[in-house]
Amino acid sequence: MTLKQAAKKAGVAPSTVRHFIRAKVIAGNQIELPSGRKMRSVDEQSFAEIAILAKGCVTLDQAAKQLVLPKSRVRELIADGVLKPLVSRMHGNATAWLIPKQQVQALFFTGTEVMHSPPTINVRYILKYWHLREGEFIALVRALLGNQLKPVGKLNESVPLGNIQLDEQQTWQWLAEMRYADGASVSVDQAAKRLGLKQQVVYDLVRLRLLTTIQDHLPGRRVTQVSLDDFQATYVSLAEYAKSEKRAPRCLLQALQVKPVSGPMIDGSRQYFFRRSDLYGELSGNGASLIAPSSPNEME
Structure with a gap:
């Protein structure tokens, strides 16, 4: 079936189907008509796969809202490979980004209960007021993923990256150590x-x-x-x-x-x-x- 037919049956935009093909997420065919026009098509069974893929993804705007982060920070996560979209501007100048929901959910964190209640600070505040240098936001995220930094909060509460609370003194010490190790004065x-x-x-x-x-x-x-x-x-x-x-x-x-x-x-x-x-x-x-x-x- 044609791309338009597959898109309509899957309930997505034709451009999404084209981006899936360019990103080699699904297989596509191309034939040349007698008039010289080229037409792309997909296997008629592919519409179900297209629907599942599209349903399992979010756009850049949606990812930013879910993570409570500026879109520029989500782009940093994509550029560094923390998030790996199925469709992005790297795939044929796609106008939309499609990021697997599972990868976004991996940036939700549960808290670590502590005996005392230290002064805490959330990631959004750090991004706004701590004047992080190039690469330090990604280093912060990887420190969280690697348990070098642990969110403070309830064990059964899953919190998006932008809203997680961190021990302020511990986080500042981590940042100072990282900068020092990189040769900063x-x-x-x-x-x-x-x-x-x-x-x-x-x-x-x-x-x-x-x-x-x-x-x-x-x-x-x-x-x-x-x-x-x-x-x-x-x-x-x-x-x-x-x-x-x-x-x-x-x-x-x-x-x-x-x-x-x-x-x-x-x-x-x-x-x-x-x-x-x-x-x-x-x-x-x-x-x-x-x-x-x-x-x-x-x-x-």
């Missing part, structure tokens, strides 16, 4: 958390140029991963070393022969810091081992 306050030090101590380190900072497009002085790694490889605090030796910091300070590079009695800063290279000779001489620098993750 962090604020001095965030650097303090990674080093396991108080903020004022780290500001002292910056002032004394023991911890190198940069000025990028973000406000304030920023600290890179390379800078943190260099600092931890070069310096060790008296408190950290004393803890590893299971000794009181004050007694250890008096016993050490090497001089700290920074500290209360040297430059007015809040903590004593030593060069690891200065300590190495003394520690080697008395049989002790120099503690290895802690990674930011270990410190956290």
